[in-house]
Amino acid sequence: MKQFFDEVSDESRWQAVETRDNRADEQFVFAVKTTGICCRPSCSARHPLRKNVLFFENVAAAVDAGFRPCKRCQPDKPAPEQQRIDRITEACRILEASSEPIVLAELAVRVAMSPFHFHRLFKQVTGLTPHAWQKALRAKRLREQLNEGEGVTRAVFEAGYQSGSNFYQQANEVLGMTAKQYRRGGARATIQFVVGSCRLGEFLVAQSERGICAILLGNDAQSLIHELETLFPNSSLDVGDESFARRVAQVVSVLEHPGQQVALPLDIQGTAFQQQVWQALRQIPAGQTASYSDIAQRIGKPQAVRAVAGACAANKLAVVIPCHRVVRNDGALSGYRWGVDRKRQLLEIEAKQREE
Ligand SMILES: [Zn+2]
Structure with missing residues (x-):
């Protein structure tokens, strides 16, 4: 049985229960001796008396000790936040599996949500509206088809572009050149x-x-x-x-002079996610730093810390997209595509320019 017997941490656990702190939901469950029920710290049910409460590492340990999961906060099910993310992930899979665009209302129904909530949550989880996400997906497919040597008209069609007046125009916008040029190995x-x-x-x-x-x-x-x-x-x-x-x-x-404003036309090529991260990097003022999790927060995807680090490493525009201003949570420099010494040097130059 994995019950905690640590008075100091039990105090902080009880505090988390009293404040219904959902950040503690992944850390422990509490069980109530008088009712035989175990709950997440954030459970909205009325609080029991402190003396009737036991703490367990997880719901399985509490169940082993003879407690039943609460029906209201369902500690035996994935956290509500995770359930919502799972639905959006499912929606993305449905979109990926479909060769045609799917309208918002239909997609929402397929993951059992109202269109309004679905739209909001989709944006929150992916950083893009369902419409923009599908656009990015079509762009990716088009590149793949053309790279495989598919004929232009067919590739544009199979990537999910609807035929019509802007059929090619959309494709050109996405590729940054005409599909024909792209097909010929970028002409x-x-x-x-x-x-x-x-x-x-x-x-x-x-x-x-x-x-x-x-x-x-x-x-x-x-x-x-x-x-x-x-x-x-x-x-x-x-x-x-x-x-x-x-x-x-x-x-x-x-x-x-890395702090300088750039008025150059930039051809920034990357996935929708990478573009978002790079945009966030360009908002960090010279002479300041941010952590990977800061950036993940700023783009509205606090879970995507690793993916943010990946996008930083994939940056092709040194200094202009200032990935050197991203450091580890503890302030350590961490990696830099063009060498940690160079990163240190850049940050020193910027700190100095700031004093001047
Ligand atoms: Zn509960």
């Missing part, structure tokens, strides 16, 4: 690049037709070019022309 869409050195070491700046698409840092030009090839396997790489070189000068100025 070998050209990416211009320049390598050079700045006070952070060697850098590479690359630009697509839509804007700056990569800013990489490293120790030697050769490996930076190799990294660029890996990031954009379907594009042909070309050494930048003179007008591009002028734009690069602006980028270098940002690399050397």
